Amino acid sequence: MLTIGKRDASGGPAAKEPNGHPRIAVGEENGVLGCAFSGTWTTRTVALVDAEMRKIEKRNNVKTLALDLSHIEKMDTAGAWLIDRLVCAFEKKGVAVEMQGQSEIASILLGAVGDAVRREPESGRAGPPNIVLRALEAIGRRVYEMRDDFLSSMNILGATIGGAQMKLGRGHAINPAAIFNQIDRMGVGAIPVVVLMSAIVGAIVAQQGAYQLNYFGANIFVVDLVGVLILRELGVLMTAIMIAGRSGSAITAEIGSMKMREEVDALKVIGLNPIGVLVFPRLVALVIALPCLTIIANFAALGGGIVAAWLYSGISPSAFIDRLRGAIDISTIFAGLIKAPFMAMIIGTIASVEGMKVGGSAESLGLHVTASVVKSIFVVIILDGLFAIFYASIEF
Secondary structure (H helix, E strand, C coil): CCCCCCECCCCCECCCCCCCCCEEEEEEECCEEEEEEEEEECCCCCHHHHHHHHHHHCCCCCCEEEEEEEEEEEECHHHHHHHHHHHHHHHHCCCEEEEECCCHHHHHHHHHHHHHHHCCCCCCCCCCCCHHHHHHHHHHHHHHHHHHHHHHHHHHHHHHHHCCCCECCECCCCCHHHHHHHHHHHCHHHHHHHHHHHHHHHHHHHHHHHHHHHHHCCCCHHHHHHHHHHHHHHHHHHHHHHHHHHHHHHHHHHHHHHHHCCHHHHHHHCCECHHHHHHHHHHHHHHHHHHHHHHHHHHHHHHHHHHHHHHHHCCCHHHHHHHHHHHCCHHHHHHHHCHHHHHHHHHHHHHHHHHHCCCCCHHHHHHHHHHHHHHHHHHHHHHHHHHHHHHHHCCC
8 A cells, every 4th residue: 555644745744733734645656546634624624625625536547545544633523524525536436445544433433424425315406396296295284284273273262261260270360450451452552543444445435336326326325335335244354354463463473572582481380371371361352352343443434435425426424324224234233243253263363373383583473473464364354255155044
């Protein structure tokens, strides 16, 4: 075997570097390429010889690669990987590799790194699957996410309905102060935006209805259109959407920030039930506030409709109210109000589930707040459609 390590590639003595940097001495004779390694081969130092190692890997017309590791003072996985990369490069060319002078620890390290590298497929990373498989995979992932969200929602909803206990495993009185505080924040605080948006929507519905019905000389039916559409559908639906964007996002952000700061875990450590402390007051407040806001939204929307009908169709407020009495009945009012508690429970449950899923980063908080609003609005609209189908089937 070629004797190496006495002289480096430049012909100078292969004396040990005073600072312990890695060093390579290279010699070639009769098709045998010899490399003697010395110094410290660790994560902090291997970058100094990476370029030189790559030049050695590109050498051709080599029959045998002889490596001498007897002068290596210290080596970690980074150094072992660099040497193993050299060995793999020559093995792929069909070159025989001989290694000597390695310590027992170096042999174990080189073997472990080599096994890890060789377990990777030689063909490289597989290409992406075709568009059909990717579409099916995306659908499958969404289905599993829906299942997990449904189970988490049922867990939170069941724990909330089963008991508002503040202590784990024990009954405890409900805290009215927390509930009223949440009603003030989610209900009273939302009145201005709900009134403004509902009045505008009611006015738009009346204006568009008057514009279309004017062709048939049926302007008075604008009252029927506004009354039935607002009281049965748009009043509660628009209110629920606004609450999902305003209060649902706030619930997710509040619970998520507590999760990030490990306050939820702290509640468990001191024996408190996080669902009873955090979720129950917010859920009860939403169930109480949303029907009340729906009633206010109905009045605001009808007020906007009265103004628009007066301006565009010349229907006076008194005539509008007289016609409205004959166009609607008590079932029309309750058809919309019955939906409100169910929508409130959906918004509060989805917001709480997304809040509990927040990780430890601000990015995670933003993603789950967005997901909370989108999912809440989507499910609320689906629920409204299901109620419409149910009402039609029972002729309500």
